Amino acid sequence: PAQSMEELVSLCKRRGFIFQGSEIYGGLQGFWDYGPLGVELKNNIKASWWRTNIYERDDMEGLDASIIMHRLVLRHSGHEATFSDPMVDNRKTKKRYRLDHLVKDQKADVVAQVAEGIGESVENFPAVVAALVAKPARASEVLVAAGVRDPFSGEVGDWTEPRPFNMMFKTSIGPVADEDSFGYLRPETAQGIFTNFKNVVDSTNRRLPFGIAQIGKAFRNEITPRNFIFRVRELEQMEIEFFCAPGTDEDWHEKWLRARLAWWEAQGVPREKIQILDVPKEDLAHYSKRTYDLMYDYPTLGYEEIEGIANRTDFDLGSHTKAQAELGIQARVDENLDSVAKLTIPHPETNKPVVPFVIEPSAGVDRAMLAVLSEAFTKETLENGSERIVLKLKPHLAPIKVAVIPLARNREEITNVAKAIKADLQSLGLGRVLYEDSGNIGKSYRRHDEVGTPYCVTVDFDTVGKGEDPNLTDTVTVRDRDTLQQERVKISELAGWIQARLR
Ligand code: ATP
Incomplete structure (x- = not known):
C-alpha cells in the first residue's frame, strides 16, 4: 500500500488519473478532474458497486434522479436548517x-x-x-x-x-433571478430516492423489503476542502436506501454491514484496513437510531470515514409524506403541508399502509478511489536491484485490461497482427484494450505497471514467422503485471486465456 498521500498524488498526476480542476487558470479548490485513466477506474468502481448491489440481488432497483432539486425537498429533508x-x-x-x-x-x-x-x-x-x-x-x-x-x-x-x-450550493433557475427562483444542488443523492419512493413502488410493484440504489454527483460547499480527493466540494456518491418493515430494521442493518464489508474486500480494500465505528449515541444525527461508520486507514490521514451505514428509521419518508398525523410515524418529524404524496407501502404482515424504516449504506466514489489506489500502490525492488512502482489493482478495476504492443512499429506484418489482436480482445467486452506502438517496450511495461494493466501482449518477429524459432509462429508473449512471468500463448488461444484470467 501507499506510504503517503504525496506518492499517490504524484502518480495520479503523472499517469493521468486525477488533475486539479480549472488548473490552467490557477485551479479551483475542492474540485478535481478525472483524467484518461481516472475515468476508467472510477467507472469500473461504480460498475462493480452497481453489479453487486442491483444485478446480483433481486430486491433492489436503480435510479438516476436530477441534481438540482426543489428547495422544498431540502427544506423538508432538514438540510436547510441543519446541513x-x-x-x-x-x-x-x-x-x-x-x-x-x-x-x-x-x-x-x-x-x-x-x-x-x-x-x-x-x-x-x-x-x-x-x-x-x-x-x-x-x-x-x-x-x-x-x-x-x-x-x-x-x-x-x-x-x-x-x-x-x-454547505448547500444554490443556483438560480430560469431567466428571472429573483429571491424565490432558486434550487439547490443536492448535497447527497439520497433525497432523490425518497422523493421517488412512490414512483418506484407504483411502477415496479415492489413490496417490503426492497431497496433503491443510486450513483451520482453531490455538492457540498465545504469550508476547507483538503487532502486531495478525500474532501471535495463536488463529489460522487453511491447510495442505497433499503426499505423494510419497522422491527426488521436492526437485522437488515447488520446484513448490510456484512454485505458492504464483503464488497470492499472484493475491491482490494481488506477487512483489516477498515475499522467499524459504532457511532456513540450522543454523536448520532437526530434521525439516526444507529450508525456504523466504516473507517479506512488512509495514507497520511489515518482512519477516516469511507462509508456510513445508518439506520434512519422512518424519518425521511415520514418527513416527506403528506397526512403525517394519520400514519403512526415513529421519528420526530416537522410538519409537512407541502407534499402531495402519501409515502406508505403495505406492511408485509398486516397489509396496512406503513411508512417503512430505511437502512442507508452511503459510500463516496472519490474516497473509494483513493482507498483502492492506496491499497494497490506497491513499490518493489526487483532481482536486478531496480525499483518499480506497480498498481496491483483487481483486474475488474484496472483502467486498461490488456495492452497489445508490436515490437516494431514500422513493420506492417507485425503491426497488422497486433491491431487484429487488439480488435479481437476488445470485442470480448472486458473493458479497455489498448494498442500501443510507443516503440520502446521497456517504457511501455513500466507505464503499464504503474497504471495497473494486468497483461501486456507483445507481437514480435517470431509471431509472424520471421524470428529465429519457427515453433513460435502465431504465438505472442503475455507478460503478467504482478509476477512478471512471460508466457508464450497461441494467438488462437489468446482470447480464452485472457478471459479466463480477467473474469
Ligand atoms: P465527513 O464527516 O467526513 O464530512 P459525512 O459524515 O458528512 O463525512 P456523509 O454525509 O455520511 O459524510 O456522506 C456519505 C459519504 O459520502 C461519506 O462516507 C464519504 O464517503 C462521502 N463524502 C461526504 N462528504 C464528502 C466530501 N466532501 N468529499 C468526498 N467525499 C465525501
Missing part, C-alpha cells in the same frame, strides 16, 4: 476555518487546553466540538486563550464566535 458545519473566522487574516478541523490540527497541548477551557475531556473530541458550538462566546475566548494558531499564517489567531455555515 451546516461550525465555522470560525480569524479577524487578523480574514481566513475562515471549519471549527473541528482547526482545533484537531493544533499541537496536542493546545487541543488539551481548548478541551479544558470549554470543560470537556480531550479524549472525547466530538464532545469538545459540541461544547464549543453550544457556547459560542466562551468558545471564542477559549480559542484565543489556548493560543490556537491560524494554519495559513502560523500565528495565534483572533477568533470570532463559531457559527453554522450551511
Whole structure:
C-alpha cells in the first residue's frame, strides 16, 4: 500500500488519473478532474458497486434522479436548517476555518487546553466540538486563550464566535433571478430516492423489503476542502436506501454491514484496513437510531470515514409524506403541508399502509478511489536491484485490461497482427484494450505497471514467422503485471486465456 498521500498524488498526476480542476487558470479548490485513466477506474468502481448491489440481488432497483432539486425537498429533508458545519473566522487574516478541523490540527497541548477551557475531556473530541458550538462566546475566548494558531499564517489567531455555515450550493433557475427562483444542488443523492419512493413502488410493484440504489454527483460547499480527493466540494456518491418493515430494521442493518464489508474486500480494500465505528449515541444525527461508520486507514490521514451505514428509521419518508398525523410515524418529524404524496407501502404482515424504516449504506466514489489506489500502490525492488512502482489493482478495476504492443512499429506484418489482436480482445467486452506502438517496450511495461494493466501482449518477429524459432509462429508473449512471468500463448488461444484470467 501507499506510504503517503504525496506518492499517490504524484502518480495520479503523472499517469493521468486525477488533475486539479480549472488548473490552467490557477485551479479551483475542492474540485478535481478525472483524467484518461481516472475515468476508467472510477467507472469500473461504480460498475462493480452497481453489479453487486442491483444485478446480483433481486430486491433492489436503480435510479438516476436530477441534481438540482426543489428547495422544498431540502427544506423538508432538514438540510436547510441543519446541513451546516461550525465555522470560525480569524479577524487578523480574514481566513475562515471549519471549527473541528482547526482545533484537531493544533499541537496536542493546545487541543488539551481548548478541551479544558470549554470543560470537556480531550479524549472525547466530538464532545469538545459540541461544547464549543453550544457556547459560542466562551468558545471564542477559549480559542484565543489556548493560543490556537491560524494554519495559513502560523500565528495565534483572533477568533470570532463559531457559527453554522450551511454547505448547500444554490443556483438560480430560469431567466428571472429573483429571491424565490432558486434550487439547490443536492448535497447527497439520497433525497432523490425518497422523493421517488412512490414512483418506484407504483411502477415496479415492489413490496417490503426492497431497496433503491443510486450513483451520482453531490455538492457540498465545504469550508476547507483538503487532502486531495478525500474532501471535495463536488463529489460522487453511491447510495442505497433499503426499505423494510419497522422491527426488521436492526437485522437488515447488520446484513448490510456484512454485505458492504464483503464488497470492499472484493475491491482490494481488506477487512483489516477498515475499522467499524459504532457511532456513540450522543454523536448520532437526530434521525439516526444507529450508525456504523466504516473507517479506512488512509495514507497520511489515518482512519477516516469511507462509508456510513445508518439506520434512519422512518424519518425521511415520514418527513416527506403528506397526512403525517394519520400514519403512526415513529421519528420526530416537522410538519409537512407541502407534499402531495402519501409515502406508505403495505406492511408485509398486516397489509396496512406503513411508512417503512430505511437502512442507508452511503459510500463516496472519490474516497473509494483513493482507498483502492492506496491499497494497490506497491513499490518493489526487483532481482536486478531496480525499483518499480506497480498498481496491483483487481483486474475488474484496472483502467486498461490488456495492452497489445508490436515490437516494431514500422513493420506492417507485425503491426497488422497486433491491431487484429487488439480488435479481437476488445470485442470480448472486458473493458479497455489498448494498442500501443510507443516503440520502446521497456517504457511501455513500466507505464503499464504503474497504471495497473494486468497483461501486456507483445507481437514480435517470431509471431509472424520471421524470428529465429519457427515453433513460435502465431504465438505472442503475455507478460503478467504482478509476477512478471512471460508466457508464450497461441494467438488462437489468446482470447480464452485472457478471459479466463480477467473474469
Ligand atoms: P465527513 O464527516 O467526513 O464530512 P459525512 O459524515 O458528512 O463525512 P456523509 O454525509 O455520511 O459524510 O456522506 C456519505 C459519504 O459520502 C461519506 O462516507 C464519504 O464517503 C462521502 N463524502 C461526504 N462528504 C464528502 C466530501 N466532501 N468529499 C468526498 N467525499 C465525501
